[in-house]
Amino acid sequence: MKKLIIIVMGMLIAGCATSDKALLKAVKEKAPTSANAYIVFDSAFVKVKEDGSYIKRTHALIKILTMKGKADFGSPSFSYTTKYGKVQVKKARVIKKDGKIINVKKDNIKDIKVPAFGKFFLPNVRMVKIVYPTVERGDAIEYVVEEVITNPPMEGEFDDMVFFEETEPIGTKYYEITLPQDLYYRVYNDKEGAIKFHKNGKKYVWYANNIAPIVREPAMPPLEDVSKKLLLSTVKSWKTWSKWYWNLTKDKFSVNDTMKALIDSLLSDKRSRIDSIKALFYYVSNKIRYVATTMNGKKAGYEPFPAQKTFRQKYGVCRDKAALLVAMLRYIGIDAYPVLTNPMIRVEREIKTDQFNHAIVAIKDKNGYTYLDPTAEDIPVFLPISEQGRGVLVSTPWGEDLSYIKTLPPEDNDVFVLMDMSLDTLGNMHGKMTMKGSIIDQFFRMMVKKIPPEQLKSMFASSIASLGNEASLDTIYYTDPDDFTKPFNMTMEYTVKGFAMKSKDKYVFNIGGGAININGRDPFSLDKRHYPVYFGVPMSNKSSIFVHLPRGYVIKGGPDTMTVDNKYIHYSLNIEHQKDGIVLTSNMTYKKSLIPAKDYKNTRELHNKWLKNLKTNFILERQKRR
Amino acid sequence: MFTFLLITLVSLNLNSADCLIEKDSTEITKTEEGYVSTYRLLKLKILNTRGRDRCGDIRVRYNKKSQKFHIINAYTLLPDGKKVPVEKDAIMDVGSPEAAIAPEYTQRIIKAVSFPALQKDAEIVYEYKIESKKKDKEPLFGTVFFKGQNPIKKKVFIIKVPEEEHIYFKKVNGGNINIHVDTTKEGISYVFMAEDVERLPREDFLPSMREIAPFIDYTEFKNKDDMAAYIYSKFKDKIETGKEIKKLASKLWDKDPEKTFYNIIKYVQENIQNINLFLWDAGIEPHKASWTLKHKYGDVRDKTVLALSLMKASGISGDILLVEGRRGSYYASVGLSSVLSLAKTEQLPVLSHYTTMIIRAHIKDTTVYASVMDKYSNVRYLPSSLQHRPCFSFMNGKGNYFRTPLYPEKDNTLKMKLEGKLDKDGSFKGTCHIKAKGSYAATLRERFRFKKQKEIKIMLDDLVSAFGEGSKMDSFKLYNIKSRENLPELVVYITSPNFANVNNTIQFTLPSTFFTMRYASTKDRKLPLWLGVPRTIEYNANIRFVENASPFVLPDSVRLKGEYNEVESNMAFSNNTLSFHSLYSIHAQEVPKEGYANFRKIEGIFYSRNQRSVILNAK
Structure with a gap:
């Protein structure tokens, strides 16, 4: 019976079997x-051949409910790499609410080059865009689109990642694949x-009905990490991917005489292995600018330019910079390899699907691998903080398994703030604040290089604007x-x-602080959460503030010395009264990368207790003469 | 010593610059047959890694169907004099953002060139020519800025036309621009040149480039009527009252013409999808009103033509106005950042000044204005970005310059009222009621209109966290978010268990006003501060105390009045009730640098937490 239902559903959704009457009924x-659009169904039918080439036929019907829904779904586009x-x-129609069906004319289906965005200029990436005419609220748009892949990235193999949740509700999501190879899925x-x-x-089929939309929460993990998804792949082992990428890159590592001369000059005063590695890393990360141009080779998007070309041009995208650094390191005898990774989402280990969007470098020694990201400009260490914990696949001739950085x-991902504040008798404050620590070392070092000084000053001026009148x-x-x-x-x-409020013989002021925001939002603002609070990495924020009275x-009066602690946070505040002032020493440590939703309530209570104490004003009174 | 001093005096200040524009020379040539070509030579010196990253890839828009793009030279000149040519695969035709938004409107693409071997003191040399493939009958017009975000050593702009043609030009906002006109055998050359031009400071909330940078306007239109006749010729046949238009007009008709106007504008705003292009991105000529009505989408030209056609069919008189929006388009002929916008001088008929269109209607002896692209303002309220802008009417081929209206402060208000009670533990229960008008009404709708109920709940939970840790939004009401006729309101019911700290004293700070922003964070400015439109923010609070209390520290009452803004703020405590009243008004659209310090002082008082903080004795 179950089998029959699925076959009927597949037939219903498949373009060939979906009658106009059924569509209109839908x-x-x-x-x-409370939705802007309703995805009545979104189905994909994939047919894979032995050589890995495939046709993916997508058939969708989307009902437009508001003008935003029309703006979001009224001109869908589908990109591809030539x-x-x-x-x-194959089909694009508007189904009017009165039952009339309007076919989209060829003129309204455009195959255009993707626009340049940021540092990406990709002339061999195109997109097909359907512009639906006559769409009004209550109408639906329908399309059948085929992605025809004749030259798959990995010959003889297929992999895919399918998301079953969207920000709008879905009636039915359906995914069907037929292939001769064995398939691994989860x-x-x-x-x-x-x-x-x-x-x-x-033939394999997955489907779900009546899927509620995802509602974003402040400081939640990336959508890809938390939404319902299906991963599938014919690739049995990560070693296959590892060897595949090695074979794609291994011929790119040769160095010419100019490169050799430069390497020699960079290393002329370097006595240790680590100093030599650093010198080459800083060169590639800082002297080779990041820009993505025409995608190279048969395996466009994966295949780097030869190291000699990147060196000559002095620019490249991640894979080009990685190949150059590998080439330079290998030239001096360092055992270096290119690495596939993703600094944005979690790479799932179980299914060997291509979840990568970034390339870095690994150095092998007796202790294992050390990772270096040569796209990370202006940082003193080999990896930006955001890449901690990320999935990495080192590409080697023998093949490696997926591992995680x-x-x-938290004490190694830290901010330390040292403040010296002097309050005068008019209630004005003169302050000096020094910021340091590994987070400052990475982000602020980069900021001062990238942001013009006057804009930098304006940014910091805004950050202190609310301290007083x-x-x-x-x-x-x-x-x-x-x-x-x-x-x-x-x-x-x-x-x-006007830092302090003055009233007769009293001054009142607040040091502030204690709050945390992630991407400008308070992670503890919600009463309940569906998703975890996501910090990215464990971290600590320590400060020492001297207030001269x-x-x-x-x-x-003022806040109390206090400590709160659980599995996820450790906050402490110590207040010491001295002869001419007070010293506040605080520590806010986030012990884990995230707080799961089940432990949110308890952690929020501790956080709030801490904030409430910090909110207490200091009250100063004139000392009575004896 | 003397030579050194001289060099110091004439050298440009390179602090904070990314690169030095050594030479930027453009030549536009129009032949007798009507072919137009643009030649450009650009030499940029990279000053730092910012310059390398920001200036290393040069993008130029062109239309592959109607234009040929020749690269004459593209290389990097290293500090040691070595040339590194741009490699073939670094010269790329990529899509333009506007073509990705609306490929059915424009096929414009971008010629992108990534320069190699960039380092400090390397020089980019880029020389290209764009030629029209066919005769171009359209008149020449444009704006050339002689100041930008990087210093310029030499900038040259030349227009060459046949002898019988004439270019009108005007220098605006000063600047040391040398001009000379030569008549040769080939025709007339207009040459504009400036040397050693300092860069514009990068400051927040700047007025548009046309207000602060020197520029040259040039045009082939003889006068305003000539330009009006030209535009009108492109528009007049598109405004139509055929069967379908009449049918829709009758549906939207109401015996009250004001209501009819509302219905028409709202219909066009909400039922015809916006194609978000700048005014002339897809050319001058719009689609016919019936085409737009049938397709249910359109850019600003199409939607305005449809609205006017519906008005005409309903007997409402009105016209279309070209408006200089604050943000510009890609239409300028030259310039690394070729953005056009407001001109202070309005006398030269230059079509590319205008970046958008609005509708003007005459109803019951009053004149009303509306933007067909706006989705959030009340229907007859012009968005703040379109108020008091230079505009141009062209109907019936008669040109006229004037400005769009500037609505008074009373039409642009935010009122926030906080009411509730505070119990002995410092827990607050009450409401926050926000009433918005004018641009604040648009802000409120923009935040909430297309959000799902769960999304709104999360947004408001986030918002009420300003009432103290652990605060919770119990429920909310939103009024007139969809309706564009009445004013929107938001009422949030709040419980805040940690609103006040209670021990011997009761201490709390009222939250700042929501949906408002401060403008003056830096200590001083070199250029005027742009504020948008005049406005008033009123904030009242009434908090009843369950337990007896008496004032310990209350902020002093303040009243400060300046030329550009004013503030008053009072807090009082009596009968166990705390009353707070604060009123902040911005009177101007713009603050000159001389008035900035006082503006900042007054703004600082309004946003200061000290004005909203209170300590009471707990009895």
Whole structure:
């Protein structure tokens, strides 16, 4: 019976078997409220051949509910890389709410070059765009689009990643694949078992009905890490991918005489192995600019330019910079390899699907692999903090398994703030704040190189603007951002008029702080969460603040010394009263990369307790004369 | 010593610059047959890694169907004098953003060139020519800026036309631009040149380039009527009242012409999908009103023509206005960042000044304005970016320059009222009621209109976290978010268990106003501050205390009045109730640098947490 239902559903959804009457009925059915569009169905039918070439036929029907829905779905586009295949629109129609069907004319289906975006100029990537005319609220758009891949990235193999959740509700999501090869697959993030599966010989089907939209929460993990998804691949082992990429890159590592001369000059005063590695890493990361141009070779998007070309041009995208660094390191006898990774999402280990979007470098020694990202400009270490914990696949002739970069403890991902504040008798404050630590060393070093000084000043002026009636950034200075041998630190000096409220013989002021924001949003703002709070990496923020009080005044109230702690956070505040002021020492440590939703409530309570204490104002009173 | 001093005096200040434009020379030539070509030579010196990253890839728009693009020279000149040519695969035709948005409107593409071997003190040399494949009957017009974000050593702009043709030009906003006109056998050459031009400072909230940078306007239109006649000739046949238009007009008709106008504008705004191109991205000539109505999408030209056609069919008189929006288009002939916008001088008829269009209607002896592309403002309210902008009317071939209206402060207000009670533990329960008008109404709709209920809940939970840790949004009401006739309101019911700290004292700070922003964070400015439109923000709070309390520290009352803004703020405590009142008004669209310090002082008072903080004795 189950088998029969699935076959009927497949037939219904398949373009060939979906009658206009059935479509119209689907369009007329009540759509969920509070949505901009309703994806009545979204189906894919994939037929893979022995050589890995395939045709993926996508058939979708989307009901437009608002003008935003029309803007979001009214002109869908499908991109493709000319080196691998093409995209063809087989059917594109508007199904009006009154039942009338309007075919989209050929003129409204355009095959165009993808636009340049940021540092990416990709002349061999195109997109097919369907512009639906006459669409009004309540109408639906329908398309059948075929992706025809004749030259797959890995010959004889197929892999895919299919998401079963969107930001709009879905009636039915259906994925069917027929292939001669063995298939490995797994569904992720579907505890409730919403995604059903059926297999019939070499045909595999997954489907789900009535899928609620994803609602984003502040500081949640990337959508790809938490949404229901299906990973499938014919590739049995990560070693296959590893060897495949090695074979694609191994001929790119030759160095010419100019390169040799440059390497020799860079290393002329370097006495140790690590100093030599650093010198080559800093050269590639800082002297070779990041830009993506025409995608090279038969395996466009994967295959790097030869190291000699990248060296000559002095630019390249991640894979080009990685190949150049590998070439330079190998030339001096360092055992270096290119690495595939993804700094944005979790790479799932179980199914050997291409989940990579970035290339870096690994150096092998007796202790294992050390990773270097030569696209990370202006940082003193080999890897940016954001790449800790990420999945990596080292490409070698013998093949490697997927592994994960070590995540450093919070004290190694730190910010340290040293403040010296002087309060005068008018309630004004003169402050000096020095920031240092590994996070500052990476982000601020990069900021001062990339952002023009006047914009930098404006950014920091905005950050102190709310401290009082009139906060002014007087000066900002920092250590040499190009000197990677010394830790980087930045100092701001500022004046805040009306920092303290004055009332008769009292002053009241607040030091502030204690809050955390991730991408500008408070991760603890929600009462309940569906998704974890995601910090990216464990980290700590320590500060030491000395507040010089006006002569003759004493503290009559303020926050208490306090510590809160659980599995995920450790916060402590120590207040020490001294002769002419107070010293506040604080530590906010996030012990893990994320707080799971089940432990959110308890952690939020601790966080709130901490904030409440910090919110208490300091009250100063004039000391009575004896 | 003398020589050194002289060099120092004439050298450009390169601080904060990314690159030095050593030479930027452009020559536009129009032949007797009507072929137009643009030649350009650009030499840029890279000053630092920012310059390498920002200037290393040069993009030029062109139309592959109607133009030929020849690269004459493209190489990097290293500091040691060695030339490194651009490699073939680094010269790329890629899509333009506007073609990706609307490929059915424009096929414009970008010629992108990535320069090799860039390092400090290397020089980019780029020389190219764009030629029209066929005769171009359109008149020449444009704007050339002689100042930008990087210093310029030498900038030259030349227009060559046949002898019988004439170019009108005007220098605006000063600048040391030398001009001379030569008549030769080939025709007339207009040469504009400037040397040693300092860069514009990078400051937040700047007025448009046309207000702060020197530029040359040039045009082949003889006068405003000539330009009006030209545009009108492209538009007049597109405004039509055929069967389908009349049918729709009758559906939208109401005995009250104001209501009819509302219905028409709202229909065009909400039922015809916006194709978000700049005004002339897809050429001058719009689609016919019936085409736009049938296809249910259109750019600003198409949608405005449809709206006017529906008005005409309903007996509402009105016209189309070309408006200089604050943001520009890609239409400028030259310039590394070729963005056009507002001109202070309005006398030269240059079509590329105008970046958008609006509708003007005359109803019951009043004149009303509407933007057909706007989705969030009240229907008859012009978005702030379109208020008090230079505009041009062209209907019936008669040209006229004037400005769009600037609505007074009372039409652009945000009122926030906080009411509730505070219990003995410092927990607050109450409401926050926000009423918005004008641009604030648009902001409120933009935030909430297309959000799902769950998304709104998360947004408001986020918002009420300003009431203290652990705050919770119990429920909310949104009014007139979809309706564009009445004013939107938001009421949020809040429980905040940690609103106040209570021990011997009761301490809390009222949250800042929502949906407002401050403009003046830096200590000083070199250029004027752009504020948008005049406005008023009113903030009132009434908090009843369950337990008896008495004032310990309350902020002093403040009243400060300046030329550009003013503030008053009072807090009082009596009968166990805390009352707070704060009123902040911005009177101007723009603050000159001389008035900035006082503006900043007043703004600082309004946003200062000290004005909203209170300490009471707990009894």
